Amino acid sequence: MPAIQDLYASEFAHCYGCGARNSQGHQLKSYLRGGETEAVFTPDAKYSGGVPDHVYGGMVASLMDCHGTASAAGFAASEQGQALEPGMDLPRFVTASLKVDFKAPTPLGTPLTVKGRLRSISGRKVWVDLSLLAEDQICATGEMLAIQLKTP
16 A cells, blocks of 8 residues: 555645655655554654653654644545545645644654544544554654645
8 A cells, every 4th residue: 555645646745744755854654554544753863852862842743743634635535435546636635733742752763653543524624633652652642633725
């Protein structure tokens, strides 16, 4: 199964966090697996925060932001009965609201798993519950309201 971000139209693939066309970015890849989405990212020392050997909060929020909008796109397509496959016209979502609750310091150099679960869909609005884990420890939880871009 391709990454959700790899199914965005070329004009929407420039995001710093997850855009396939942004070689300077994080290149985050999110996958829809059953009723959940998942992405893995390993932050290096340049993402250091106020606690030694730990990630700064903005990076945690950035990962949840990009994964949340990808999750919204994957959930919306799935809700419409579309399989995620190359060549499809995947809807693009943007963040309307993102709330992050930090639960524990997030370690550097450790693979971080970002997960998303669909809360609800109403028209162009998708609500996603998010979590970020380092191994089995929850470092942050969050919720997002994503809005589908209007297409001409």
